[in-house]
Amino acid sequence: SKVLLSYEILYHRGWLRQVDVVATGIHSSILLRVNRDDLLSAASVHIGTASVVTSTSQTNPEYLVNFDPNILELIRETQCLARLGLEIPKEAAILAQREDYLKRYYQELTQLVEKNKRLREKIKQPFEALLAPKIHRLNDIIKPGLTSITWASLTINDFINSVNSALDEFDLMLDRANDLITYRIDAVLDEIATMTLCEIPDDEPITPEQFLHNTQDLCNVASKQIQIKSHNVEDAVLEVIDLLCGDIISSNEGNDNMQYSGAALNADDEETDG
Incomplete structure (x- = not known):
């Protein structure tokens, strides 16, 4: 029992030293914008937690959800050590209280990134130049998620709603444009040709x-x-x-x-x- 107790004490001391390092991840931006060349290295750092958006041009950047999986591991360890009655730092306790909050927003942001990917794949290449101003405007709406909004922010929900509204509006415009091209331009030109x-x-x-x-x-x-x-x-x-x-x-x-x-x-x- 003494050996086990000594091991627990050593493990707990080492864990305390790691808390501050891992807890800083909550102050990271909720999204990342990466270049194609950096995509593989970024994915390896985030160990499969990144939801990636591929792009067809420079106007369509690549995004990933910037969430450190070590945070969830730290939360789980905090819960286990708390049951043993060991000392829990304030930062770890706060993270444990935000577990549901973090998981929910991670899921919603992952869905948001995937929705953004599907929408941008609908953009027909000949119209990318015409759509460039609207695409830049959409990128500007997403930009706070790359800079000022972190996992500790209270505005994540507002950000998600804002981006979702912008994506829905952009999607509706693309559907209308594609329908016009398909049924009122291409179809009529085919009739003329035949x-x-x-x-x-x-x-x-x-x-x-x-x-x-x-x-x-x-x-x-x-x-x-x-x-x-x-x-x-x-x-x-x-x-x-x-x-x-x-x-x-x-x-x-x-x-x-x-x-x-x-x-x-x-x-x-x-x-x-x-």
Whole structure:
């Protein structure tokens, strides 16, 4: 029993020295942004606890949930040592009290990162340039999770709700844009491409004059249909542009109007002075 007691004392002393080191992990940011080259090394450090978002371009960064698994191990050890009546540092006791809180937010952040991954995979490469301002805006909403929000913060829930709302809004916009492209642009262009401009009867011969007359009639009908469908495609393209860039265009137009108004005021002042 003396040997066992000595071992417990030595283990407890060593554990006390490690508490401060592990407990500092709660002051780390809740998310990390990594480069592709750093991804493998970062994953090895976090021992399988990182939920990674892959990207298709520089505008789509890679994120992982920045949670040290040693924190949960420390909490478990704290609970066991407390049952033995041994001394528990304040930092370890606080972590033990926050166990459910930490597990819940880790799970929610993992789901958030995976949701972000699925959404960014829906971005079609030709539209990444058009979506760059919106993507940067989304990245700005996520940015506090990389810098100021830690596992000790009281604003994690607000951050998760804010990012979820931004992702849902972005997802809705992508769905609408993809539907417009699929059903009102690509489908109509396919219809135009498959229009019949001439017909050769299989059952009976036809004179060149009759063939020319029939072809002209078909072309006239097709021309009207193509014109209508082209206008429909044009309208759909404008809707896509407005959907993807409308707020940016409106902002630029607002700036132009302000500049114009300022120029007009200056002109009026000059006339008054004259």
